[in-house]
Amino acid sequence: MSLQNPPVNSLSLEFLTDICISVEKLEMDKTCRGLIITSSLPKVFSAGLDIMEMYGKSPERCGEFWRAVQEMWLKLYGSNMVTIAAINGSSPAGGCLMSMTCDYRIMADNPRYSIGLNETQLGIVAPFWFKDTMTNTVGHRTTELSLQLGQMYNPAEALKIGLVDQLVPEDQVSHYSHTNHDQVTTPDRSKSMMRKPTIDKLTSKREADIQNFVSFITKDSIQKSIGMYLEMLKKRKR
Numbered sequence: 001m002s003l004q005n006p007p008v009n010s011l012s013l014e015f016l017t018d019i020c021i022s023v024e025k026l027e028m029d030k031t032c033r034g035l036i037i038t039s040s041l042p043k044v045f046s047a048g049l050d051i052m053e054m055y056g057k058s059p060e061r062c063g064e065f066w067r068a069v070q071e072m073w074l075k076l077y078g079s080n081m082v083t084i085a086a087i088n089g090s091s092p093a094g095g096c097l098m099s100m101t102c103d104y105r106i107m108a109d110n111p112r113y114s115i116g117l118n119e120t121q122l123g124i125v126a127p128f129w130f131k132d133t134m135t136n137t138v139g140h141r142t143t144e145l146s147l148q149l150g151q152m153y154n155p156a157e158a159l160k161i162g163l164v165d166q167l168v169p170e171d172q173v174s175h176y177s178h179t180n181h182d183q184v185t186t187p188d189r190s191k192s193m194m195r196k197p198t199i200d201k202l203t204s205k206r207e208a209d210i211q212n213f214v215s216f217i218t219k220d221s222i223q224k225s226i227g228m229y230l231e232m233l234k235k236r237k238r
C-alpha cells in the first residue's frame with residue numbers, strides 16, 4: 001500500500017477512509033500474505049493527521065474525523081496480516097503512529113528524515129492509545145521522555161531507542177521490505193496475544209475517547225495553539 005495524498009500524505013478524513021477500505025479488502029483476500037506500507041511521495045512517509053481537519057471544524061465533523069483515526073489504528077494494529085512499514089521519509093505524529101502499528105519498521109538512513117510523536121509541540125496531549133502504542137514499541141521510560149518533549153528522532157536515534165528496527169540506504173527501502181516480508185510467512189498468534197489488551201482498551205472507551213477529543217480540540221485555547229502551529233509551518237517554508 002503506497003500512500004499518495006500530496007503534498008505530505010496528511011491523514012484527512014477522506015484519506016483515512018480510503019486506507020481503511022484498502023486494508024479491509026486485503027484482509028479479506030485469502031491470497032494476500034501481508035502488507036507493506038510505504039509512501040509514493042518524496043521525502044515524506046506521512047505528515048500525520050491533517051491539521052486542517054482539527055482547525056475551525058464543527059464538533060460533528062471533528063467527531064467523524066476522530067472515529068476514522070481510531071478505525072485506521074484498530075484495523076492496522078489488529079491486522080491478521082504480517083505488516084511492515086517501509087519508512088521512506090519523515091513520519092511525525094500520526095505518521096509515526098501508523099508505522100508503529102506495523103510488525104516491523106524499516107527506515108531510510110537519511111539524517112534529514114525524522115520520526116516521533118511531536119504532539120506536545122502543537123500544544124496537545126497524545127491520546128492514551130498513541131501513548132500505549134509507543135510504550136509497547138519502545139518501553140515506558142523512553143515513551144515518557146519522548147512524549148513530554150514532543151521529541152522527533154533522526155533515523156540513527158530512532159534505531160537506538162527501538163522505534164525502528166532497521167536502517168537501510170534510501171534507494172533500498174523497498175527491496176529490504178520485500179526481503180524481510182518474504183521471511184515471515186504466517187502471521188503469528190503471539191501478535192494478537194500481545195496487542196489484544198491495548199486494542200480492547202480503546203474499543204471499550206471508544207465513544208468517550210471521541211467525546212474527549214471533540215471537547216478538547218474545539219476549545220478556544222487549543223484552536224489558538226493549532227492556528228499558531230499552522231502559521232509556523234507556513235513561515236518555516238519561506
Ligand SMILES: CC/C=C\C/C=C/CCC/C=C/CC(=O)SCCNC(=O)CCNC(=O)[C@H](O)C(C)(C)COP(=O)(O)OP(=O)(O)OC[C@H]1O[C@@H](n2cnc3c(N)ncnc32)[C@H](O)[C@@H]1OP(=O)(O)O
Binds near residue numbers: 008118126234
Ligand atoms: C483530554 C484529551 C483527549 C484527547 C486528546 C486529543 C488530542 C488531540 C490529539 C491529536 C493528535 C494529533 C496527531 C497528529 O498527527 S497532528 C499532526 C502533526 N504533524 C506535524 O506536526 C507535521 C508537520 N509537518 C512537517 O513537519 C513537514 O510538513 C514535513 C516534515 C512532514 C514535510 O516537510 P516539507 O518541507 O516536505 O513540506 P512542508 O513545506 O512543510 O509542507 C507542505 C505543505 O503541507 C502542509 N502540511 C504539513 N503537514 C501538514 C499536516 N499534518 N496537516 C495539514 N497540512 C500539513 C504545510 O503547511 C504546507 O502547506 P502550504 O504552505 O503548502 O499550504
